[in-house]
Amino acid sequence: MWLKEKLKRLNTLRNQILVVFLFVMIIVLLFVGIMTFHLVSTLLKNNAEGQIRQTAIQASGRLEALYKQLDTLTNQVATDTYVQQLLLKESNGYSLGFSERQNLMQVVNSFQTYSDGIHSFELYTSNYKRVFPLNEMDLVKRIGILSIEQADKAKGKMVWLGQDPRSPNTFLAVRQIRLMDRWFSPGGYLLVRINRDYFQIADFNNYKMKKQGYILLVDRDLNPIFSNFKGDISDVLHAQQRTIQQKGKEYMVIKQPSPLTGWVLVIVTPVEVLTDGLSILKNAIILSGAFGFLIFFVFSFFLSTMVTKPILRLTKAMQRGRDGELRPSPSISSTIEINELNDTYNALVENINYLIQVVYEKELVRSRTELKALQAQINPHFLFNTLDALYWSLAEKDEELAQFVLNMSELFRYTISSSKGDEWVTIREELEHIRRYMEIMKLRLGDRLVWNIAAPAECFDIQIPKLLIQPLVENAVLHGVGNKIGQGSVLITVEELEDCSDLVIKVVDDGPGMDTHTIQEIEQLLNKKEFSSFKGSGMALANVNRRLQLYYGEDRKLLIYSELGKGTCLSLKIPKSGGDL
DSSP states (O other): OHHHHHHHHTOOHHHHHHHHHHHHHHHHHHHHHHHHHHHHHHHHHHHHHHHHHHHHHHHHHHHHHHHHHHHHHHHHHHTOHHHHHHHHHHHTTOOOOHHHHHHHHHHHHHHHTTOTTEEEEEEEETTSBEEESSSOOBHHHHHOHHHHHHHHHHTTSEEEEEEETTEEEEEEEEEEEEEGGGTTEEEEEEEEEEEGGGGOTHHHHHHHHHHSOEEEEEOTTOOEEEEOOOSOHHHHHTOOSSEEEETTEEEEEEEEEOTTTOOEEEEEEEHHHHTTTHHHHHHHHHHHHHHHHHHHHHHHHHHHHHHHHHHHHHHHHHHHHHTTOOOOOOOOOSOHHHHHHHHHHHHHHHHHHHHHHHHHHHHHHHHHHHHHHHHHHHHHHHHHHHHHHHHHHHHHOGGGHHHHHHHHHHHHHHHHOOOGGGSEEEHHHHHHHHHHHHHHHHHHHGGGEEEEEEOOGGGTTOEEETTSSHHHHHHIIIIIITTSSSOEEEEEEEEEOSSSSEEEEEEEEOSSOOOHHHHHHHHHHHHSSOOTTOOTHHHHHHHHHHHHHHHHOTTOOOEEEEETTTEEEEEEEEETTOOOO
């Protein structure tokens, strides 16, 4: 509430003009700054992407050259004359001797010296038995039948198998050896183990140090050959866009596939590295915008003050009138419109000062007179009904006459008292008065009447207007239970609302109830402030409704809920803090 009032005081014409000017300026500065930053950022990213893609093309070409070198070397081993002769003998059923296999080692080792990246060669026959090295090993157990089938389908071409399952630091490639002297029929298999650093992958680590990027190299089955990326490579490999998000960071992904090997070289670079120079530009834009905003703020402040100063002087004079000091405003040297507004205000002040006292006193007298009339109107009505109950009790319940007379005396004392100090009572006193009334009505109606009062103890000391609830109870007894055949009940409840500072008082009966048309007629009568023509329950309800509005404000209203054949509920809300007329 305090903040709302403060904001209301700041809602001046000068501040509105100043805010509009500043808002327009902020929009312009933001638009220019954001557009400049976006264009430069996009330009840097595009240039960086082009450079990285060129690097990827060069790196992919180097990998292809190394792959061709490996392919050439394995082809030389597979077509070597001595290798061809031994495998041809093996295919003809000749079992190779130890010396022949020993000589084969020298031949193979001579080829291995051509490349430092070749870890070893393994030679197998067409029935998957190892010829070289000398120890026995089955090719199926070594690489699996699926890899052998791939080599058979390649028909002599080298097939990349990926990482060696027996050594994480080496890769495997296999080639089917075809016998040239037997019409290139399958004669065996050449399995080559390649060191991890054969493709000079170690050089890729320098890329991270120089460019702050990462390298991924995967084969055609997306199995990693090399990776120094610390995140989840599956997101990188399946990325469809230029950038990805991982762990709160944005990365640019450049993919370069190789048509020769089927491998894919991926370069992953943090976007923040590519846009590192943008921080200087961003700071320059922010500093320039702040300086421009400050200059525009100063000029806008002086301009808005010059425009609104005459209006502000007249506003202050009117504010004094709101606080009770209705004095004429001095003349203002300003525009014609402002001078006319000032003269009109001075005329209004003179008339209001003359009429305000008369109107205030008249309204005060009218309110007090109406309140006294409302209180006086209900007393005879209540006494009439009480005497009627006395008649029925004396005719039927002579043994309870003493208690009945005692209750009657307390009722008369509570009701007839009309001094100014007795206009307000506590809820405890009002409920006690209702209890005595219900005991009297119990004598009249006997077992036909069942009643109960439910109220929290913390509400007992709250002040309410006297006889605010009792007319509703009387209405429920006479028109609810009284018009019902058989036993009827009346429930009086006082409840605290948790979501606001109000109490809800309800009077519920299970009498014959009212139809919708009757409820609408009563609500129309309650909306009228003149109710001298009301009769029966209409007078009691109108009395309570009007007193509720006089004591607590015109926004308070007696609410009626009723359904034909099920009963009626009358409810009203009062503040927990009480009140005074």
